[in-house]
Amino acid sequence: MTIWNQFKGYAAAIREFIAPTYRPERHYMRGPGPACARRAHTLGVSAH
Numbered sequence: 001m002t003i004w005n006q007f008k009g010y011a012a013a014i015r016e017f018i019a020p021t022y023r024p025e026r027h028y029m030r031g032p033g034p035a036c037a038r039r040a041h042t043l044g045v046s047a048h
Helices: 003-018 034-043
Strands: none
Touching: none
């Protein structure tokens, strides 16, 4: 890796630390998670 590539990587890391970019796909919930499944199972609720 060249020094220039290392410098660009460090600059990008610093920029992301100072002003993080919001990416909705990182926070998008695609469906019920395992906690929801455990609650439904312990309550005896059928998923059908």
